[in-house]
Amino acid sequence: MxxxxxxxxxxxxxxxxxxxxxxxxxxxxxxxxxxxxxxxxxxxxxxxxxxxxxxxxxxxxxxxxxxxxxxxxxxxxxxxxxxxxxxxxxxxxxxxxxxxxxxxxxxxxxxxxxxxxxxxxxxxMYPFHPQWDRVRELLNSGELGELKIVHANFSYPLENPADIRWHPQMGGGSLYDVGCYCVHVARSLADNAPTVEVQGIAQFMEDGVVDKSFTGAFKFANGLLAHFDCSFEAADRQFVEIVGSRGSIQVLYPFRPDMGTPTLIVHGPSGEHRETFPTTDMYKLQVEHFGDCVQSQQTPRNTGEDSIRNMEHIDALYTAAGRQS
Missing domain, CATH: 3.40.50.720 (NAD(P)-binding Rossmann-like Domain)
Known part of the structure; x- marks a missing residue:
């Protein structure tokens, strides 16, 4: 076709x-x-x-x-x-x-x-933005040393009480909606290493099901520690910090780079520098990638197995936080 x-x-x-x-x-x-x-x-x-x-x-x-x-x-x-x-x-x-x-x-x-x-x-869609190709390039270069810590956050005020994202039967909650990005990026940066410890703390609504705010942490088998927070009550913010043994990268608009100027702040042995990226339609890149997979019978960049693993981590976080079933 x-x-x-x-x-x-x-x-x-x-x-x-x-x-x-x-x-x-x-x-x-x-x-x-x-x-x-x-x-x-x-x-x-x-x-x-x-x-x-x-x-x-x-x-x-x-x-x-x-x-x-x-x-x-x-x-x-x-x-x-x-x-x-x-x-x-x-x-x-x-x-x-x-x-x-x-x-x-x-x-x-x-x-x-x-x-x-x-x-x-x-x-x-966020991995299709060129800034993440650059992050991978920097990590693979060894300039930042061995990866040690990842910190991520994603929040925005969800003020409409009728929004389906507040609805317990419809899969409401900040972890489902935006925390899933934080989980995904942490797992990706850990190169999908097995998780040996999970911690989760949530501020639930009165139903004990829908989380208004969530903070979580992972310890991966390769030694990487990751922690994140997400919220429907906090101000608009999104941020990823990747810390190595010799340097770090701050990603200022990691998940929705269309909401600002995509910027990496790189701290390395030779000092600090900033890298910015032009406007890029990551949704278009995602659609074209998916189309290529359909046309050539390739495995997508975001694999089905990866989706299962991401949900396993979200399940574990909710269990750790004591979510009501």
């Missing part, structure tokens, strides 16, 4: 703001359709965003033989259900983060996609 024909399940804001422009500009993508549980809403959304086809149900989109792949930006509690449905329909799946509500769901999703020979990828 010259281009991957995409369908979107749902009319989420992230799709309209980020993924639709990415799909419409990616060299190997064609955004063909969007589905909603409300046909009128689907038609209006499609017309507003220049999408050819609208469907009054998710199942109707999955039944369209012209659709090759689907993007799933549905609430967290629906990720597993519709990934399984998409796999059974033979559609490749780009699923919003977090992949699922727990590792068991993630494992079922990944296995279903493998069984039906379709690509599955969790939509962590």
């Amino acid at each position: 010259d281009k991957v024909n995409w369908g979107i399940l749902g009319t989420a804001r992230i799709a309209e703001q980020q993924l639709i422009p990415a799909m419409q500009s990616a060299v190997n993508a064609h955004l063909l359709g969007v589905a909603s549980r409300n046909e009128t809403q689907a038609n209006a959304y499609a017309q507003h965003n220049g999408i050819e086809r609208a469907y009054g149900s998710y199942a109707q989109l999955l039944a369209d033989p012209d659709i090759d792949a689907v993007y799933i930006p549905l609430p967290n509690d629906l990720h597993a259900e519709w990934t399984l449905q998409a796999a059974q329909a033979g559609k490749h799946v780009l699923c919003e983060k977090p992949a699922a509500l727990n590792a068991a769901q993630a494992r079922e999703m990944v296995q279903a996609c493998a069984a039906h020979d379709v690509v599955f990828m969790e939509a962590f």
